[in-house]
Amino acid sequence: MARWYTSLRLNDGSRVVRWGLAEARELSAAAQVRAGATLDLLELEDRWGAHNYHPLPVVVANARGPWVYDVEGRRYLDCLSAYSAVNQGHCHPRILRALREQAERVTLTSRAYRNDQLPLFCRELAQLCGMEMVLPMNTGAEAVETAIKAARRWGYMRRGIPAGKAEILVCENNFHGRTTTIVGFSSDKGSREGFGPFTPGFRAIPHGSAEALEAAITPHTCAFLVEPVQCEAGVLIPPRGYLRDAARICRDREVLLMVDEIQTGLGRTGKLFACCHEDVQPDVYILGKALSGGFYPVSAVVSRRDVLGVFDPGSHGSTFGGNPLGCAVAREALRVLLDDRLADRAARLGSWFLERLRAIDHPDIVEVRGVGLIAGIELRCPARPYCERLQELGMLCKETHDHVIRIAPPLVVEREELDWALERLRAAFAR
């Protein structure tokens, strides 16, 4: 991979990322480095913004590659990557150029007209997935909603399920987004409480059990919606062969296998898609996050003609979905992923990293799980204090489900940077 940022050693002995003098100057000017700025901005946000998140107390002003810089000039290794939306690294220069160039041409036409980026985006993404059609949306949750609508209509039109009876199987502990329908089939109390009544037509089964899937299918089941790895639930990896068994069962029973690869897809787990680990071609891919390299919300449902063909004019849409700016950004983000061989990097660096992570011995650690460049350290105690300690040490990780530290750096991270992270982790777990 052509390296587009380089490390250098600072006089305090630490390493920092540099990407050319002009940009470094631009950065420090833009950052307006000021002691105390963090507190002011925390206060402002808490006063004027809704409190629907519990963020780490770090205010990011700039980022490049795997590194982010706060408003006071401190630097951190980003070990969350915006939930895998910045697999390509922050502000990748090629994607940035594509965004700038497209922004100067045309940004939004709505689908009332056509634009010259959408057809190319659809073809490129469909071919990458070995599929026939693409339906672009913006956020991940919208892509999930789109897949749900496609599956229901497919069930009525192609399978003859009686009107209003279609059922979709989902997994316990799933995370598919935050819309009312989606949280309605979540098993997480915090996501659901106070938001009902919910959309019917979903049933949850245990993740990782092909038998449970087989047993749950009825003549009204049109689809099975599943995350190949349950990242939000704490990086829960199903038994080997699960997806292959699920694919076989779904094929036999004429049920659509819809994989939510929004977080696991596009290189994160060491393959282009997590499904590829078991050579599974699902009926429906649901993609988002790294589809735009973190520049812009772009999501998509990718499937066969018999599935996405159920939509006719007027049956679904989005003002921004398939807009030329998003499409141009996503096209370049996908090319970067392939040209820089980021999935291979994730596989190679991931197994190296995971092996060393597992060697950290501490009574608070229950288990270390991972695949490619996503790892979860499950603790016996709340993970938040560890995340705050790691922040002090220059590493940003976010706890997931209270007891798990998730580590998922951008896939452009270098081995020596992971080594640096391991030193911090060992320090955080020093007894």
Ligand SMILES: *Cc1c(COP(=O)(O)O)cnc(C)c1O
């Ligand atoms: C993030 C995520 C979503 C939702 O994506 P948004 O862009 O936040 O709406 C859905 N499914 C999975 C697996 C995700 O990780």
